[in-house]
Structure formats: structure tokens, C-alpha cells
Amino acid sequence: MVDVINKKIEKIFIDVMGLSEELKNFSDLKMGDIEQWDSLANMNFLMELENKYNIRFSIDEMSQLSSISNITKTISKKTD
């Protein structure tokens, strides 16, 4: 389950960040690890995830969502 979510998130991530290729160790990535993932892009990324999964993050959740592992965990919990 987590793997499937991970793949889908990666696609959305690549799209929002305007990257041209898949990333190595995507599941370990944190905000700031790559230049494109700044706070502005993070906001766009989280909103796009809400849109694609039809979920809504609380502001508490949002402040934790700055790493792929946390994002994957939160989404799998919310889409259970």
C-alpha cells in the first residue's frame, strides 16, 4: 500500500516541482534537499496532494509534512 502511494506521490512531486526525471531515494527526501523544494513549492505540492487524493490536511498536519516519509504516512492514514 505504502509503495503504491509512494509512486503516485512521486509523480505529483515531479510534476509540481517541474523536474525532468525520477529521483534517487525519493522516499528519503526532505524539504530543502533539492533546490526546487522550497516553502512556496511545498505549499503547491501539499495543495495538489489534497486535490488528487480528495483529502484535507489540518494545519497541525501541514507543519509536519516536510518529508516524503511523513507525507506518505499521513496520506495512507487518511485514505485508509
Next chain:
Amino acid sequence: MISSIASKLSFAEYGKIIPTLENINDYDVNVLIVFHQDIQNNKSVENKRYAAIISQLQEVLKKNKGPFIFGYSSYLNNQVTRLAKNIPSSISSAQNFKNKLYSLATKYPDLHIMDLDSPFSELGYSKIFDIRNWYFSHMRLSLIGLNVIDNAIALILHRIYNPHAKVLVLDCDNTLWGGIIGEDGLSNIILGSDGIGKAHSDFQTSAIKLLKSGVLLSLCSKNNEKDVWDVFKNHPQMVLKKNQITNAKINWNEKYLNLIEMGRELSLGLDSFVFWDDDPVERAKIKNKLPEINVIDVPSDVTLWPKKLDELNLFAKFYIQSDDRKKLTQYKSKVKFERKKRLSNDIQSFLKTIKLKPQIKLLDKTSVARATQLSQKTNQFNFRTQRYNESQIIGLLNKKNNNIYICSAKDIFGDYGQIALAVVKKIENQQAFLDTFLMSCRILGRDIELWFLQSILDKLNNQSIEKLVIEYIPNAQNIVISDFIKKCKIKKIVSTYKGLNGKVFEINTNTKITKIENLYG
């Protein structure tokens, strides 16, 4: 959408309106978005903040840094009860600010106001804003709100750089009215009064609104011509009148053939046509045969049509000028002229019979907007395709060594308004350079371009200018220039001319390329 237009986007810091305006460097386009919610305070603080924005914005505009899109949302969350007796001062200060913005936009051609109140309220503020995003990252908008802004910027940018469409081509049966005139007969077609018939007549009213803004209306219908005009003349609920139609092709030919002929008769590129037809098969055929034409995906629900037509961005433009309102008569004359000319064998004597009267005058402030429009939109008869915006034209006008001429014309078919423009720059050694020489293509075929050039030569000769240097920069659209050059018998300069990379010609100002007095009757 924006990211597909702009090659490089950069973002200023949030909330720093004045420092951002102070530090604008060289960008192609600037977009600044201000929310009244961020300005809101007591009356005097609000006024001070808005005054600071206006004066700093004006400083930027004076420097002429290219298109500036100023987005503004005046939204405030007010209770209905609070609004029941008077207008709160914060609403008035937002309205005052908007008024000031618009007067700046009149003064500075680069400034375009993006009034977000209209698209925001269309979708609803509760969908546009997301207060959680505000507390999380000082961003007021939801994803939906961001998309609305993205779309609004794209629309304005698109119109800054692309001309609007010019002709609306309408089908008749099941479009102007419900039913088929050839089968149902005059008394059974559905038009006017209530329900769907009212939607058809409102659709006609919307088409007339477009006509008044300068859009030409044409018919393209598979029908017996007599039946259609019978409806126009005798159906009591018909809103459109026959004399409001510029060009009608009512026959049994394939529609794409009719459209090609329409384009030729109006001397307009097919990309300025918009095709509205209820029949998906006809639409698919046009899309396939003439991909340049804007084919509208017409909804099957006719009640949606009037609004859809009102809101077509293809026709939207920044200004409506007095010349635009004359378009219908001008193009109708053009169609008559083309048809008559085709019947006449001797063009020279034909020109004499139409009593053409061209006029040349020095450009003054009152015609700057028209000169800008000509410079921006003329593609075919245009020697160098130098595009000037309004402030650049004013700049040229203020230089002592420049003569800018604008040419207008009328004949027995009608008044064509101002149709040609020339910018002459005096250079050293009694010479002048023809920086701009262009003419609207709807007037081609009357030798006005010959007349115009000869008139300029005569004027320069009187000012003791001996030679006029002419440059032709060929591109895919202005091939017509090379025929003109042949006709004038201007000699090409073999050696290169400093700073000019096109084909360079020079002509003595005492040359007679045409006997001006013999040209017209």
C-alpha cells in the same frame, strides 16, 4: 498556464509591496497582486497605504518597463446587517483605490488592471480563499483561487501579444432559431417569446453586442438563400437584421469553401474567424479542413449560448475605439468593392469610377491610439513590421527629426477611416529613413499605397530632403511588399547599409512613381 507562456518566472517576497515596486528590474512582464484584506486598517492607515502604492506604481510606469499587470481583490468579509444602512469606510477606500488604478491605466498604456473581484465572485469567495493556507504560509488563496489568477493573467497576456478575432460566422437553422426553415416553415421555427425560443433570440442579441464592439457578423448556412432572408424580413421575433450581416454564404456548398471565400472577400486571415454551428459534424469538418479557424465547441443546451457568446475571450479586447464601430460599413463596402472589381476588366478606370479620396496628414495626439493599433496589427502590407506600443509612438512623435504621417480614405462605398501609417526619420546628408510604412490590408487593391508613398516623397522633396532610404524585411506574411516594390520600380542598393539587415532601397524624393493627379477620378 502561465508557466507555459513565461520562460522564466520569479517571485518577489510576500507582503512587501513598496520595496518590490522600488526594486523592479528588467522583466518582460510584471504582475503584482494586492488584496484589500492585507491593506485593511483604520481609514487613515488604509488611505496612506494606497497612496503609497499609487505613487510608487506611477514611478515604475514612468520608466516604461513593459507590460504591468496589477491584480486587485477588494474582497472583505462583511455581514449583511452591517451593510444594511451604510457603506463601511473600508469599502469606500477600496473603491477609491480602484478608481485611481483605472485613471493610471488610462494614462499609462503599459498598465493593465486585473480586477479579481469579478472572477472571484463568479466562483464564490469561500472557494477562492482558504484561511488555513493563510495561517500556514501567509497565502490567502486555495488551489482554485490560484488557478483563477493563473487563468486571468494568461488571458490578459494573451491579448497584449495577440490580436482578437474579428468575424463571427453563424449558422442559421438550429442556431439563430430552433428548427429548420426549409422544412418547418416560417410560422413553425422556434424563436422569441419563452423558453428555448427566447434563448435563440437572446443569442442574437449577444451577437449584436459583439457587432457594436467592432466584430463582423457573417452567415454560413446550408439553405435556400430566399428562405433565410424571408425569416430575417418577416419573422416578428427576429432580432438580427439583414443589414447587420457583413457577408452571407447561404448555399449548399461545403462550408469550408464558403469560409475560404469569405476570408478572401474580407481580406482577413482565417485565424480571425470564429465559427459557431450547432452541428458537431459541420464543426468537425471545419476543424479538419481549416484548423486556423476558431471553432466553438457549442454546448447542446441552447440556454447556455447567450452567456457563452458574451464571455468568448476570442473577441475580448482592452478598448473599443470609435473606428471599431464603423467596421461593419467598412467591410460591407470592401465586399462590394471586391465583387465589382472582379467584374471589371480595367482596374485603372475602375478606380476612377469609385471616387476614391485619400488624405495624408501629420500624426497628432488624437490619432495615437489608432496609429498604435495599426502598428500592432498590420501584418501583410508592412515593410519592416516594427511593432510600437502607445508610449513608443508618443516617444517617436516627440522627436523633432521624425515625421509621422497617417493616411485616411473614403470612396463611394464608404469611409475607411485611418488606414495607413508612415514613420519617416531624418538622417544626415539630406536623407531620410522610412522606419515604418504600412497599410491595413482591407484597403489593398486601390493603389493607395502608391499614392501614400508618392505624397511622402513630394513632402520630403519640399523639405529639401534628397533621398529616402527604404528597408524591406521579408517574412512569411508580407510578401505583398515585393510586388509593390516592383510596381514602384525602386532600385535596390547592392552594398550593405549601416545597421540594416533587410533589403535596402533608396529613392530620390523627386521621383514620380505614379502620376498622382491621374490616379483617381
